[in-house]
Amino acid sequence: MTNGKTLVSSIAFACLLAGSVSSIAIAAECSGTIKVLAQPRDGLTLLEEQKPEFEKLSGGASFEIDYLNENDRRAKSKADASTIGKYNVYYIDEANVALFASSGWVAPLMDYYPADYDYADFDPGRQKVATYDGKVWFAPLTGGGDLMVYRKDLLEAAGITPPKTLDEYIAAVKALNQPDQGIYGTALRGQRGSGANVWRWMPFFKGFGGNWFDGKTPVFDSEAAVKATETYLELFKYSAPGSQTGGWDEVVGAFTSGQVAMIIESTPLVGMAIDPKSSQVAGKVGYMPPPTPLTGGGYGHGLAIGTKANADETSKACAGLFIAWATSKENENRRLEANQFSELNRTSVMTSPKFAELYGPDLGQALAETGKVTAVNFWQSPQWPDLGDRWGIILEELIAGTRTDIKDGLDELNGFAKDLVARSQ
Amino acid sequence: MKQKNTLPVVFLSPAIAILAVLALVPTVYAVIISFQNRELSRPDGSFIGLANYISLFSDRRFINAIGVSLTWEAVTVGMTLIIAIGLGILLFECASPRMRSAVCFLFLIPVILPRVSAAFVWKFAFHPLYGIITYPYKAITGQPLDLLSNPLTALGTVALVDVWQWGLFFAVIVLKLLETLPPQPFEAARLDHAKTWEIYAYVAIPMLKAPLISLAFVKMIESLRAFDLIYVMTRGGPGIATETLDMYAFSQGFIESGRISYASSMAVLMMVATSLAFTFLWKRVKS
Numbered sequence: 001m002t003n004g005k006t007l008v009s010s011i012a013f014a015c016l017l018a019g020s021v022s023s024i025a026i027a028a029e030c031s032g033t034i035k036v037l038a039q040p041r042d043g044l045t046l047l048e049e050q051k052p053e054f055e056k057l058s059g060g061a062s063f064e065i066d067y068l069n070e071n072d073r074r075a076k077s078k079a080d081a082s083t084i085g086k087y088n089v090y091y092i093d094e095a096n097v098a099l100f101a102s103s104g105w106v107a108p109l110m111d112y113y114p115a116d117y118d119y120a121d122f123d124p125g126r127q128k129v130a131t132y133d134g135k136v137w138f139a140p141l142t143g144g145g146d147l148m149v150y151r152k153d154l155l156e157a158a159g160i161t162p163p164k165t166l167d168e169y170i171a172a173v174k175a176l177n178q179p180d181q182g183i184y185g186t187a188l189r190g191q192r193g194s195g196a197n198v199w200r201w202m203p204f205f206k207g208f209g210g211n212w213f214d215g216k217t218p219v220f221d222s223e224a225a226v227k228a229t230e231t232y233l234e235l236f237k238y239s240a241p242g243s244q245t246g247g248w249d250e251v252v253g254a255f256t257s258g259q260v261a262m263i264i265e266s267t268p269l270v271g272m273a274i275d276p277k278s279s280q281v282a283g284k285v286g287y288m289p290p291p292t293p294l295t296g297g298g299y300g301h302g303l304a305i306g307t308k309a310n311a312d313e314t315s316k317a318c319a320g321l322f323i324a325w326a327t328s329k330e331n332e333n334r335r336l337e338a339n340q341f342s343e344l345n346r347t348s349v350m351t352s353p354k355f356a357e358l359y360g361p362d363l364g365q366a367l368a369e370t371g372k373v374t375a376v377n378f379w380q381s382p383q384w385p386d387l388g389d390r391w392g393i394i395l396e397e398l399i400a401g402t403r404t405d406i407k408d409g410l411d412e413l414n415g416f417a418k419d420l421v422a423r424s425q
Numbered sequence: 426m427k428q429k430n431t432l433p434v435v436f437l438s439p440a441i442a443i444l445a446v447l448a449l450v451p452t453v454y455a456v457i458i459s460f461q462n463r464e465l466s467r468p469d470g471s472f473i474g475l476a477n478y479i480s481l482f483s484d485r486r487f488i489n490a491i492g493v494s495l496t497w498e499a500v501t502v503g504m505t506l507i508i509a510i511g512l513g514i515l516l517f518e519c520a521s522p523r524m525r526s527a528v529c530f531l532f533l534i535p536v537i538l539p540r541v542s543a544a545f546v547w548k549f550a551f552h553p554l555y556g557i558i559t560y561p562y563k564a565i566t567g568q569p570l571d572l573l574s575n576p577l578t579a580l581g582t583v584a585l586v587d588v589w590q591w592g593l594f595f596a597v598i599v600l601k602l603l604e605t606l607p608p609q610p611f612e613a614a615r616l617d618h619a620k621t622w623e624i625y626a627y628v629a630i631p632m633l634k635a636p637l638i639s640l641a642f643v644k645m646i647e648s649l650r651a652f653d654l655i656y657v658m659t660r661g662g663p664g665i666a667t668e669t670l671d672m673y674a675f676s677q678g679f680i681e682s683g684r685i686s687y688a689s690s691m692a693v694l695m696m697v698a699t700s701l702a703f704t705f706l707w708k709r710v711k712s
Contacts, residue, residue: 071660075680082465082683103466180567190574192662241553244574245662259554382466389681393486393665400663402576423464 029059030318038091043343081105085308106304112320129300138302144267145296145374176261185238194388202377204228212379271341296374459690465683477690508592513599532593544657576666
C-alpha cells in the first residue's frame with residue numbers, strides 16, 4: 001500500500017546516536033517516490049531536470065511533483081494534510097504555516113534538515129516567515145517584499161517623477177490612466193483570498209496604522225481599515241480590466257503585456273518584467289520601494305515535511321534531505337544561471353558577482369531599500385486564512401459594487417472574528 | 426421455482442453492495458458530522474445538535490447561494506431546452522440528411538470537451554483585454570467589456586458556456602427524436618393548412634413530451650453539478666454573485682474555514698431538498 005504513494009526507505013544512518021533524535025543531519029538511503037504537492041514555480045520545473053542527481057544523492061529515491069495554482073494548492077494541501085496525508089512534502093506559505101504547524105500536519109524542519117545545507121544562508125526575512133512558535137517549518141523557494149514597478153517611458157513622457165509618497169502615487173496613477181490608448185494607471189488584485197486581494201490591501205491597512213488584534217480582541221474595525229479600503233477602491237477605478245476578479249497572474253499579465261503604467265507588487269514581478277522572454281516592456285521598467293507610508297508585504301513560500309505520509313523518522317529524514325537538496329546553493333545557482341530571479345532566496349547567491357552581473361546594481365539596491373519597509377502585515381495565527389479569506393470575500397464584494405458600505409463590511413468581519421476566536425478556544 | 430426467485434437477488438446484490446459502500450457510507454457520515462462541530466484543523470469534535478442547521482438560516486452567504494442555485498437551475502435548464510428544441514427543429518426542417526450528419530458531429534464536440542478545459546477556453550475568450558468574444562465590442566466602442574467581473578452579467582455568462590455544451594448536444598437528441606416520429610400526423614396537419622410553427626407547437630412537441638421531460642430531468646441533475654465550470658470561470662465571484670450552494674459548501678469545507686461539519690450540514694440540506702423536489706416533480710409529471 002505504501003509502495004505507491006510514500007517512500008519506502010531502507011536506512012543507513014551515518015551517525016546513529018542511540019536515544020538522541022537530534023537536529024543533526026541524518027544521512028539516509030532512501031527509495032521509492034517522494035510525493036510533493038506544490039504550486040507552479042520555474043525553479044521546481046528546473047529541479048525536475050535534476051532527478052538523477054537526487055536519486056544518486058538519496059541512494060535511489062525519486063520525486064514526483066503535483067502542481068496546483070495558489071488557491072487550489074492551499075485548499076488541496078489543507079484537505080490532504082488533515083485527512084489521508086498522501087504527500088510527503090507540502091508547499092506551504094507564510095499565511096498557512098501557523099495552521100499547518102499547530103495542527104501537526106508538518107514536522108519541525110530543522111530536526112531533519114542536514115546541517116551541511118546551511119539553512120542560515122537563507123535571507124533573514126524569509127527565515128522569519130518560515131518560523132512559527134520558535135521553530136522553523138519550511139525551507140524557502142521564494143519570498144521577499146514589495147516593489148513599486150513602473151514604466152520609465154510612460155512616466156518620462158508624462159513628465160512625472162517616480163512617486164515617493166502615496167499621495168504622489170495616486171496622483172500619478174490618475175494622470176497616467178489612458179484607457180483610450182490601452183494604458184491603465186495601475187493593476188490591483190480583486191480576486192478573493194488572504195493571499196490575493198487582501199494581500200495587496202494590507203500594505204495600506206498597516207501603512208495607515210491598522211492592527212488586526214490586541215491579544216484576542218479584534219481591533220481591525222478601525223479608521224485605518226476604512227481609509228485603507230477607500231484608498232484601495234479609489235485606485236481600483238484606474239485598474240486594468242480583468243483585475244477586478246483577477247489575482248497575481250492577471251495583474252502581472254496586464255503589466256508585462258504593456259497595458260499598465262505603475263504597479264505595487266511582490267518582488268518576483270521585477271524578474272518577470274525585465275525578462276524579454278516573459279515581458280513586452282523589458283528595458284522600459286524601473287523599480288523602487290513602495291511609496292510611504294505603505295509597508296511591504298513580507299512573504300515566503302517553501303517546502304515542509306508532511307507528518308502523515310512520513311509516519312516514521314526514516315521517511316521524515318528522506319523528505320528533509322529532499323527539501324535540503326531542492327533548496328540547496330547548487331540548485332539555487334542553477335536558477336540564477338537560468339535567470340529565475342523570483343526563485344532566489346539565499347544571501348550567498350543574491351550577493352554573488354553573477355547576480356550583480358545579471359541584474360545590475362540598481363535591483364540589488366532596490367531590494368535592500370525595500371527590505372527596510374518590509375513587514376509581516378497579516379495576523380500570525382492558525383486562524384489567519386479563515387479571517388483573511390472572509391475579508392477577501394467582503395473586499396471583492398466592495399470592489400464589484402455589490403456592497404457599498406465599508407463600515408458594515410468591517411462590522412461583519414468583526415463578528416466573524418469574535419466567533420472565530422471563540423471557536424478556537 | 427425457488428431458483429427463479431433468488432436469481433434477481435444474486436445479480437442485484439453485488440451492485441447494491443457497491444452502491445451501499447460508495448453512496449451510503451459517505452452520506453451517513455456526512456449526516457453524522459453535520460450534527461458535530463468538526464473542523465479540519467481539529468481532529469476532535471462534539472455533538473452540537475442542530476446548531477449548524479440553525480446557523481445556516483442566519484448566514485447571508487447561504488441565503489444568497491440558494492438564490493444563485495435556483496437561478497442557475499432555471500436559466501441553464503430552460504435555455505438548454507429552448508436552444509435544443511429550436512436548433513433540433515431548424516435542422517429537421519432545413520438541413521439535408523448529409524448536412525444533418527455533419528452538424529450533429531460538430532454539435533457533439535462541446536459536450537465531449539472536459540468541463541474544466543471548456544471553462545478555461547471560454548474564460549480567456551471572455552477576457553476584457555485579450556478575449557476573442559469581447560474584442561468586437563472593444564474595437565467598436567473603445568471600451569473593454571468585462572462580463573465576468575460584472576455582478577449582473579457574470580452568472581449569465583457562465584450559464585452561456587453551460588448551454589453551449591449541453592444545448593447543442595440536446596439539439597442532436599431532439600433532431601433524432603423528430604426523425605423517429607411517424608410522418609402521418611405532420612401530413613394531416615399540413616392538409617388542414619397548419620403553419621409550420623403550429624405543426625411543431627401542437628403536433629410534434631406534444632408527441633415528444635415524455636422524452637423532453639426526461640431530458641429536462643437529466644439537465645436538472647447535470648446543472649446541480651456545475652461546480653467545476655463556475656469554480657474555474659469566476660470562483661463564485663464577483664463577490665458572491667455566482668456562488669452556488671455546492672461552491673459555498675466546498676468553500677466552507679476546504680478553501681476558507683475548514684468547517685467540515687458546517688459544510689456537511691449544507692450538503693445534507695441540499696440532498697434533502699433535491700430529493701424532495703425531484704420526487705415531487707416526477708410524481709407531478711407522471712400524473
